[in-house]
Amino acid sequence: MTSETVIIGGGVIGLAIAIELKLRGTNVTVLCRDFQAAATHAAAGMLAPDAENIPNGAMRSLCWRSRALYPDWTRKLEELTGLNTGYRPCGILAPVFEEAGGQRAGSREQGAGGDREVNSSSSPSSPSYWLNKEAIHQYQPGLGAEVVGGWWYPEDAQVDNKALAHVLRTAAESVGVELKGGITVEAFLQQQGQVVGVQTNAGMIHAAQYVLASGAWSNELLPLPVLPRKGQMLSVQIPEVSPELPLKRVLFGQDIYIVPRRDRLVIGATSEDVGFIPNNTPEGIQKLLQGAIRLYPQLKHYPIQEFWWGFRPATPDELPILGTSYCQNLTLATGHYRNGILLAPITAALIADFILEQKSDPLLANFHYSRFHSKPSTSTPMLTHSANFSNGHHTPDAMNGVSTNSPLIIAGKTFQSRLMTGTGKYRSIEEMQQSIAASDCQIVTVAVRRVQTKAPGHEGLAEALDWQKIWMLPNTAGCQTAEEAIRVARLGREMAKLLGQEDNNFVKLEVIPDLKYLLPDPIGTLQAAEQLVKEGFAVLPYINADPMLAKRLEEVGCATVMPLASPIGSGQGLKTTANIQIIIENAGIPVVVDAGIGSPSEAAQAMELGADALLINSAIALSPNPAAMARAMNLATVAGRLAYLAGRMPIKDYASPSSPLTGTITS
Numbered sequence: 001m002t003s004e005t006v007i008i009g010g011g012v013i014g015l016a017i018a019i020e021l022k023l024r025g026t027n028v029t030v031l032c033r034d035f036q037a038a039a040t041h042a043a044a045g046m047l048a049p050d051a052e053n054i055p056n057g058a059m060r061s062l063c064w065r066s067r068a069l070y071p072d073w074t075r076k077l078e079e080l081t082g083l084n085t086g087y088r089p090c091g092i093l094a095p096v097f098e099e100a101g102g103q104r105a106g107s108r109e110q111g112a113g114g115d116r117e118v119n120s121s122s123s124p125s126s127p128s129y130w131l132n133k134e135a136i137h138q139y140q141p142g143l144g145a146e147v148v149g150g151w152w153y154p155e156d157a158q159v160d161n162k163a164l165a166h167v168l169r170t171a172a173e174s175v176g177v178e179l180k181g182g183i184t185v186e187a188f189l190q191q192q193g194q195v196v197g198v199q200t201n202a203g204m205i206h207a208a209q210y211v212l213a214s215g216a217w218s219n220e221l222l223p224l225p226v227l228p229r230k231g232q233m234l235s236v237q238i239p240e241v242s243p244e245l246p247l248k249r250v251l252f253g254q255d256i257y258i259v260p261r262r263d264r265l266v267i268g269a270t271s272e273d274v275g276f277i278p279n280n281t282p283e284g285i286q287k288l289l290q291g292a293i294r295l296y297p298q299l300k301h302y303p304i305q306e307f308w309w310g311f312r313p314a315t316p317d318e319l320p321i322l323g324t325s326y327c328q329n330l331t332l333a334t335g336h337y338r339n340g341i342l343l344a345p346i347t348a349a350l351i352a353d354f355i356l357e358q359k360s361d362p363l364l365a366n367f368h369y370s371r372f373h374s375k376p377s378t379s380t381p382m383l384t385h386s387a388n389f390s391n392g393h394h395t396p397d398a399m400n401g402v403s404t405n406s407p408l409i410i411a412g413k414t415f416q417s418r419l420m421t422g423t424g425k426y427r428s429i430e431e432m433q434q435s436i437a438a439s440d441c442q443i444v445t446v447a448v449r450r451v452q453t454k455a456p457g458h459e460g461l462a463e464a465l466d467w468q469k470i471w472m473l474p475n476t477a478g479c480q481t482a483e484e485a486i487r488v489a490r491l492g493r494e495m496a497k498l499l500g501q502e503d504n505n506f507v508k509l510e511v512i513p514d515l516k517y518l519l520p521d522p523i524g525t526l527q528a529a530e531q532l533v534k535e536g537f538a539v540l541p542y543i544n545a546d547p548m549l550a551k552r553l554e555e556v557g558c559a560t561v562m563p564l565a566s567p568i569g570s571g572q573g574l575k576t577t578a579n580i581q582i583i584i585e586n587a588g589i590p591v592v593v594d595a596g597i598g599s600p601s602e603a604a605q606a607m608e609l610g611a612d613a614l615l616i617n618s619a620i621a622l623s624p625n626p627a628a629m630a631r632a633m634n635l636a637t638v639a640g641r642l643a644y645l646a647g648r649m650p651i652k653d654y655a656s657p658s659s660p661l662t663g664t665i666t667s
Helices: 012-023 058-081 098-105 133-139 161-175 215-220 282-295 297-301 337-357 362-367 429-439 448-452 482-498 522-534 547-555 577-586 600-608 626-646
Strands: 002-008 028-032 092-097 115-118 128-132 147-153 178-181 185-191 194-200 203-212 227-237 250-253 256-260 264-268 304-314 321-324 330-334 408-410 413-415 419-422 443-447 471-475 506-509 538-543 592-594 613-616
Touching (some): 012 028, 012 330, 058 337, 092 133, 128 133, 185 408, 227 282, 282 297, 429 626, 471 482, 482 506, 482 522, 522 547, 538 547
Parallel strands (some): 002 028, 002 203, 028 178, 203 330, 419 443, 419 613, 443 471
Antiparallel strands (some): 185 194, 227 264, 227 304, 321 330, 408 413
C-alpha cells in the first residue's frame, strides 16, 4: 500500500498529527500495534505546566502555547464527533505540607495571608496565587491537617484522557484517516538519506513522508534516547451518598496528584525506571494510596475501582524530540514524557506546518534530536549527521553538486567511510591496528566465535581497538546452519554491549556449510535473516550475487545485502559484475560488495558500479605492507564512489579527438 504520510504510533500524539494533516488535505495512514497500549490511556489528563513548575525557557513556552490551543482544539474535535473530551479549564491547586513549604514555594514568595498574585516565576500571562492555611482550607474543604498553604494556578486545566483517546480515534476515522491496528513496524528501510518504506508484520508499506510518534517504543526503531518510564495509577469511586463535600479541583501534591472526574477520583502516578515490566505492584499502589490519603484523607473510605499502568516515553533531559531526523522524509514527534496530552495540539500544528509547508518554527530547534549527539573525534568522524549529497545541499567539499563526503546510512546509523575492514589473517595485532587506522574505516567486522575462543590472532582483540570510534560488526563466521548463526548473532550482540556499544544490534550474517569454496547457503541465510530481523537485529547478510535472493532478503527487513565479488580470500576480483549490477539497480537498501577483491583497482571498479560500500579483509591483511594497502583501498573506495556520482563518459566505436579540428594551422 502507498499513502502520502505514514505515522507510526496511535497514541494522542500520532492521532493528533494525523487529524491535522488530513484536515489540511493529506492522505494519512496510522500504524499501531495496540491502540490501547498507548501512554494516553495511562495518563490523568492534567494540563499543568504551571503546577508542574516547568522551568522557564523553550519547554515552558511550548507548554503554554499548547495549553492556549486546548479550548479551540477540543471544541473542533467535539464538533467532528459529537463526543465530549472532558476538557475543563478548572485550574489546579497545589497544596504544601509544612515540612515541604519552602521547597514547594521555590522562587515564589510565600504570602502570609489571603490571596495575592506573584509573578517572580510566572509571566503575567500565567499568574499564580499563594493561599495561606486558612484560605486554602476554605477554598477546598477536606484537605489533610498537615496542609499549611498552597499555590493556585487558575490557567491550568484538565481533560479526560480516556475520553480524549476515544474522541481522537473517532475523529480520525470520521475525517478519513486510515487506522491500521495490530501492525508492528519492524524496521525503516533507508537509502541515501531517505526512508523508502517500513517493514511490518503485514508486509512493506510505502509513503512519501513518515512520522515517528511511537512514544516509549521509538528506541526499537531508531537509536533515539527514548526509554520507558513506568507509571502506576488507580481510581477510587466517589460514593453516591457522602456526608463530605466532594473534591471539585485537581490537587497536585508532593509526588502525588488527585484528579476528580464525574464519579471517581484518579490517583497517580509512580515513576519507575524498570523498562517494559508490566502490571501493578503492592509497593507502587501502597505509595500512591498513602500519599493521596495524606493529601485528602476522606478518600480512605472510598471503594477502589481500578488499577492500571503505562509507559511514558522519557528522554535524558525529559524534553520531547521534535522535527527533522537524519532522513529527509522522516519527522520525529516522540519523547513527550509526562506532557504528551498537554503537548498534543501544538505538536500536531508544528509537525503539520513542517511537513506540508516546510515551515520550521524557531522553537523546534530546542527539541532537535541532535542535542543528544556528542561531537565526534576529528580523526574518525563516527556516526555523525551529514546532510551533504543525500539531500542535495552543496557543501564546501562539493564539486559542482557532487559531494566527496556523502554519508553511508545503515539501519539508522550514519557513517562517513564507505570502506569496512576485518580483523582476521593479520600477522600481528599491531599490523591490524595500523591497517585499520590507515584505512579510515568506521566499521570493523569481528568473528564472534574466534574472539570467544581466543583463536590465534584474536587474543586481546577486544582491547586492541577503540570501540568509541569504531562500530563493531559482529559476524557469524564459522556457522554452518541457520540455527548456529542465530545463536552466535545473539552472543555477538552481548559482546558489543560488553564493549560499550549498548545500542549495537548489527550482525553480519554468514551461513557457510561449504568448506571448500566457502560459498554461503542461500536457504539457511534467508531462514536466519527472517528470525534475526524479528528479534530486532540490523542484519547484513553475506550472499552469492543472486538478485532474487537479494530482493527477498530486503523484503524480510535486512539492513543491507552483501554479495560476493568472488570466493572469500581468493583475490580473484569482480567475477560477478553483471549480477551485482542487477542487485544494485533493484535494491532499496545499501549494497556492500564483500569478498574476493584483491587490488585497489578492483575496489574502485566495484564502487563505480554503484555499490554503496565495500568490505575488504584478505587483500589488506595478506599484503606485504598491510597499512599501505589499507590506505590504498581507502583512496580507491573514495575515487570509485566519486566516479560513480560524477558519471562515466560514453563509450564510442570510433576515436574522438580531444582537441578541436577547427582553427588549426594549415600549410
